[in-house]
Amino acid sequence: MDVVLQSRSSNSMAAEPEEETELRRGPWTVDEDLTLINYIADHGEGRWNALARAAGLRRTGKSCRLRWLNYLRPDVKRGNFTADEQLLILDLHSRWGNRWSKIAQHLPGRTDNEIKNYWRTRVQKHAKQLNCDVGSATFKDAMRYLWMPRLVERIHAAAGDPTIGDTSCASGVRSMATTAATATTYPENNSAASAVTTSRSASSGSFTSELCGEEKNLHVHGSGEKTTSGGDWMQEADQEFWAMHMQIQPEDGGLFHVDHELSGWVQGFSDVGVSADNLWSLEDIWKMQ
DNA sequence: AAAACACGCAACCGCCTTAAC
DNA sequence: AGTTAAGGCGGTTGCGTGTTT
Numbered sequence: 392m393d394v395v396l397q398s399r400s401s402n403s404m405a406a407e408p409e410e411e412t413e414l415r416r417g418p419w420t421v422d423e424d425l426t427l428i429n430y431i432a433d434h435g436e437g438r439w440n441a442l443a444r445a446a447g448l449r450r451t452g453k454s455c456r457l458r459w460l461n462y463l464r465p466d467v468k469r470g471n472f473t474a475d476e477q478l479l480i481l482d483l484h485s486r487w488g489n490r491w492s493k494i495a496q497h498l499p500g501r502t503d504n505e506i507k508n509y510w511r512t513r514v515q516k517h518a519k520q521l522n523c524d525v526g527s528a529t530f531k532d533a534m535r536y537l538w539m540p541r542l543v544e545r546i547h548a549a550a551g552d553p554t555i556g557d558t559s560c561a562s563g564v565r566s567m568a569t570t571a572a573t574a575t576t577y578p579e580n581n582s583a584a585s586a587v588t589t590s591r592s593a594s595s596g597s598f599t600s601e602l603c604g605e606e607k608n609l610h611v612h613g614s615g616e617k618t619t620s621g622g623d624w625m626q627e628a629d630q631e632f633w634a635m636h637m638q639i640q641p642e643d644g645g646l647f648h649v650d651h652e653l654s655g656w657v658q659g660f661s662d663v664g665v666s667a668d669n670l671w672s673l674e675d676i677w678k679m680q
Numbered sequence: 681a682a683a684a685c686a687c688g689c690a691a692c693c694g695c696c697t698t699a700a701c
Numbered sequence: 702a703g704t705t706a707a708g709g710c711g712g713t714t715g716c717g718t719g720t721t722t
Binding site for chain 3: 507
């Protein structure tokens with residue numbers, strides 16, 4: 392069943408007579424959207440190839456399906472992801488990987504395409520800034536112990552949680568436990584290493600040693616952050632991440648360990664006389680590499 | 681003001697699975 | 702059991718737009 396596809400760069404709707412049977416590609420027009428919406432309203436969705444023909448749309452069934460599911464469906468939620476949604480994405484991705492449609496099932500109104508785009512544009516960008524792979528232990532550490540707790544802080548702050556002033560590792564993860572536990576249910580919750588599993592153990596009292604290695608609270612700097620779901624919370628967490636992996640002083644005066652993956656860098660920094668205090672910007676880190 | 685660059689996102693591609701015949 | 706078409710999914714592309722130089 393060969394079809395002739397009109398070039399993506401050619402958006403002209405003024406088809407020549409001999410092109411009447413050509414399938415269109417590229418951005419959808421308002422007319423096409425209305426045609427699809429009206430047809431589905433009358434006849435329902437499914438059997439997309441037949442639907443495309445019956446509706447008089449010169450599109451593939453696949454294209455119609457994609458347009459409907461990702462854009463035209465009335466329950467599609469638009470706009471930025473909330474902190475809850477971002478937290479959920481990070482958590483579910485940590486256990487399921489790139490199973491976008493599966494992840495999307497737990498975010499009502501969000502499409503797999505949108506989540507995939509979010510991951511690629513936001514999350515992978517930060518992995519790149521940390522100069523690590525998204526599958527690396529370094530990145531997972533940053534995600535679990537800093538980005539996710541930071542998101543939970545934002546969720547609680549937005550909800551007016553008075554305990555949110557305490558931004559310690561323990562309190563952040565403790566908060567994450569309650570939020571993640573109530574955010575959704577996980578039909579395949581079998582990942583012992585996942586952040587939420589960890590945080591669930593946190594609620595039973597063993598979180599501090601699990602997450603921080605020692606019974607020490609890491610004091611992270613309040614940055615006058617906004618309590619809305621927007622903002623570059625990852626950037627802030629990046630800074631905390633590097634601060635935590637340098638040998639900075641916890642509240643009791645002890646020292647944190649330095650991860651194996653980062654020890655080389657840390658040594659390099661100390662070689663050139665760089666302390667944790669002036670490592671507030673990733674830009675500086677890149678320059679020093 | 682203009683060119684270069686970076687980013688976000690809609691849409692397409694190709695592969696795999698499933699269902700119908 | 703084999704074939705084929707449709708649906709579903711993850712990966713990738715390319716365009717529009719905003720930002721930086």
